[in-house]
Every structure is written in structure tokens, then in C-alpha cells.
Amino acid sequence: xxxxxxxxxxxxxxxxxxxxxxxxxxxxxxxxxxxxxxxxxxxxxxxxxxxxxxxxxxxxxxxxxxxxxxxxxxxxxxxxxxxxxxxxxxxxxxxxxxxxxxxxxxxxxxxxxxxxxxxxxxxxxxxx
Numbered sequence: 001x002x003x004x005x006x007x008x009x010x011x012x013x014x015x016x017x018x019x020x021x022x023x024x025x026x027x028x029x030x031x032x033x034x035x036x037x038x039x040x041x042x043x044x045x046x047x048x049x050x051x052x053x054x055x056x057x058x059x060x061x062x063x064x065x066x067x068x069x070x071x072x073x074x075x076x077x078x079x080x081x082x083x084x085x086x087x088x089x090x091x092x093x094x095x096x097x098x099x100x101x102x103x104x105x106x107x108x109x110x111x112x113x114x115x116x117x118x119x120x121x122x123x124x125x126x127x128x
Contacts, residue, residue, distance in 0.1 A: 014038070045117075046075040049086065052113035057090075060107050068104070069094035086117070 004019035006026070013034040017024040026041055028034030039047065050073040061068035074089035090108055092101055108114065 011035075042077055046077060046086070049073075049088070049111075049113050049117065050075050052111045053088065053090075053108050056107060056111040057092075057104050060104065061094075064100075066096060066100050067094040068092060068096060071104075073108075 002020055004017060006015050006017045008015045013028040013032070014037050015026040017026055024044075025038030026044065027037040028040055029036045032040075034040075053073045054071050057068065057071045060066075061071075070093045072091040072093075074087075074091070076087045078085055078087055088108070090105060092104060096104070
């Protein structure tokens with residue numbers, strides 16, 4: 001499975017992230033006191049969901065040899081701490097039948113990250 005680290009120093013909210021050998025940066029926008037040098041933490045949740053959705057749709061269409069030219073996954077986090085939800089819009093390009101389009105929409109509901117977010121995930125914190 002994935003593994004990573006996040007490190008923050010004295011640079012306000014800029015956070016250096018390493019995930020599975022990839023270097024990323026996170027920050028908060030200026031409205032929250034950050035310098036907006038990278039996506040905010042919730043942006044990364046949307047990015048992970050969008051990437052997983054797009055990759056899964058591509059894998060499925062390729063395996064079925066369906067004419068999916070591209071899949072765009074629009075994502076928007078709506079609400080707050082008490083009742084947040086994600087709105088996801090799929091734009092599928094290619095000579096797909098209505099049945100194929102419906103099946104891809106159904107597949108999007110069952111991607112690994114979708115299911116993790118819908119079901120929740122336990123977090124165990126230890127102090128080193």
C-alpha cells in the first residue's frame with residue numbers, strides 16, 4: 001500500500017510531502033494565512049478521488065475494448081465539517097452507447113478511493 005511523510009517547519013503552512021517516492025507540496029491559501037504554494041489538504045483528497053476515478057474508467061474501458069477517448073472527472077467539495085459531500089461530474093468522450101456510459105458511471109461509484117471515502121477509514125496515531 002501507499003506510504004508517505006509530511007513535514008512542516010517554520011514556513012507558515014507550507015508542508016513538504018513525500019508519498020511513495022514522489023515529492024509534493026501542500027499549503028493553505030492566503031485567506032487562511034498560507035502562501036498558496038501548493039494545493040490545500042482537501043485539494044489532495046479531490047485529486048486522489050479524481051485520479052482513481054479516471055484511471056479506473058480507463059482500465060475498464062480498455063479491458064472491454066470500448067471506444068472511450070477521454071474521461072474528465074469534475075470534482076467539488078460542498079458543505080462544511082458537519083455535512084460535507086463531494087459532487088463528481090463525469091464527462092465521457094467517445095462513441096459510447098448509453099449502456100456503456102451507464103456502466104462507466106456505475107464503475108465510478110465503485111472505485112477503490114470512492115469506496116474508501118464512502119466507507120470511512122480508520123486512523124491510528126502514535127507518538128514517536
